[in-house]
Amino acid sequence: MRGKWKVAAACGISVVLVAAMAPAAAAAGGKGSTLEVLLDQGLSSPKGLAVTQDRDLAIGQGAFGAPGPALVYDLRGKGAGSIYPVTDPTMPLNLIDVAVSPKDGTGWGIQAGENGGTLIHQLADGTIVDVLDIPAYQATDPDPVDMDQPPFPEESNAYGLTVDRKGNALVADAANNDLLRVTPDGKAVTVARFDVEMVATDMLPPDLPFPLPDPLPAAIPAEAVPTTVTIGQDGYIYVGELKGVPFRPGSSNIWRIKADAKDATCSVTAPVNCTLYASGFTAIQDIAFGSGSKLYVYELAKEGVFAFEGGLETGNVPPAVLLAVDKGKNGKRTELVKGQLSQPGGVVVVNNVVYVTDNIFFGGRLSKIN
DSSP, rough: TTTTOOOOGOOOOOOOOOOOOOOOOOOSSTOOOOEEEEEESOOOOOOEEOTTTSOEEEEEESSSOOOOOOOEEOSGGGTTTTEEESSOOSOBEEEEEEEEEETTTTTTEEEOTTSOOOOEEETSEEEEEEEEHHHHHHSSOOOOOOOOSSTTTTOOOEEEEETTTTTEEEEEEETHHHHHEEEETEEEEEEEEEOEEEEOTTTTOOSSSSSOOOOOOOOEEOOOEEEEEOOTSSSSSSEEEOOTTTTTTEEEEEEEEEEOOSOOOEOSSSSSSEEEEEEOOEEEEEEOOOGGGGGEEESTTTTTTHHHHHHHHOOOOOEEEEEESSSSSTTTTEETTTTOBOOOOOOEEETTEEEEETTTTTSSSEEEEO
């Protein structure tokens, strides 16, 4: 297998041609934006989505479903519309997220496991190596703001991944409320920790499956739950958060962190080497920058976590939300393809075109937004 996640006939891997292109959906919001489904069969929970050095799409499978190989979807030339495995199909993976190094084009992933995630790296010769046992690292770096009952400060749920310009992996750990930087030889440091924030409880539904203070105060400290990380055009690190209990819609933040930061604190009250970039989002799953510093924010559902989980139980899953956000704390926000996405995976931008994966709990889709 090629380690640079490139589409090339010489690589000797089998080619799976996409049988048909689904017709573009009618415009439904976002100044005439339309959804064009590129692939809606043969995928298994494709949460991870990244851009290769050749400006194609890297797709990780098996986040919440059956394992499968990492794939590249060809956007260019005679092979456009074809999809290729870039890891061994006989050794499928459960990839929570994927990333491609801008330095050397090699692929990275977070491989799910019984005890948490392992950071893996596919080398230039195609060999896949384990770089870091993430829960083992977090056992030495417990979460100082853990709000679990009972407390579990060493808990880990590595959920978001990117690679910086120096070729180091950046891992957003949703359970440990921190961001890690990991070198290719496995040396890890904590880039930033994410503080709790007081969040109003007025929208909590009754009969919750977890304990809360009684009587319930008007606001409680909520964990950040960082779910996604990307590098901006300015070289800074940007992290999006889900925001924990009480899971209030509109309580999620996006943070901006210096590229070389270590032990930064992302806090609305006492930040250190970390800036609140934008707020007012709901259960962020992924973020990506486009041209002109426009930021695309992919949210779980407009009504948030409780509505989403209820929809999974009934089969009536609420739509995901994809926002195009103009630069600045108060930048204009436009929803794209309203009502046409569900169970969000990843979002990336290639040549000013937005690509997303969704439907990740029921197979999976890859689509472009025109």
